[in-house]
Amino acid sequence: MKFLKIQNYNTLMKSIVLLLLCVVHVNAQVTLPSKQDGFWYKNRIANTKSIVIEAFFDPLCPDSRDSWPPLKLALQHYGSRLSLVVHPFPLPYHDNAFISSRAMHISNQLNTSATYRLLESFFDHQV
Numbered sequence: 001m002k003f004l005k006i007q008n009y010n011t012l013m014k015s016i017v018l019l020l021l022c023v024v025h026v027n028a029q030v031t032l033p034s035k036q037d038g039f040w041y042k043n044r045i046a047n048t049k050s051i052v053i054e055a056f057f058d059p060l061c062p063d064s065r066d067s068w069p070p071l072k073l074a075l076q077h078y079g080s081r082l083s084l085v086v087h088p089f090p091l092p093y094h095d096n097a098f099i100s101s102r103a104m105h106i107s108n109q110l111n112t113s114a115t116y117r118l119l120e121s122f123f124d125h126q127v
């Protein structure tokens with residue numbers, strides 16, 4: 001096992017410092033958010049008896065807009081057996097998508113009932 005021999009004290013110290021830097025770097029990346037991201041539809045928070053749908057919507061995306069009416073019908077049909085959480089997902093190639101997603105966060109902070117009305121008005125007024 002000649003290759004595992006440490007040549008001198010300096011090499012050992014360099015190895016330890018390098019190892020510690022790697023550990024510190026990994027720890028810095030593992031920070032969990034303090035609360036779950038997303039907006040619950042009609043405050044129907046998931047429970048053990050409901051199915052959860054997580055949707056990643058860009059308020060200015062035509063595909064997100066088109067998927068909303070059938071999803072809303074399913075929510076009405078299945079009632080409390082279905083929970084929906086929408087995560088704002090602004091795409092970089094949609095102008096103002098980030099700002100509109102921030103507006104949804106602000107709206108949700110002020111009045112959680114208004115968040116989905118705002119999302120629907122973004123969908124209704126897309127160009």
Ligand SMILES: *[C@@H]1O[C@H](CO)[C@@H](O)[C@H](O)[C@H]1NC(C)=O
Binds near residue numbers: 112117
């Ligand atoms: C919250 O939003 C809902 C839906 O837009 C509205 O009916 C209600 O009056 C608002 N509540 C407050 C306190 O502004």
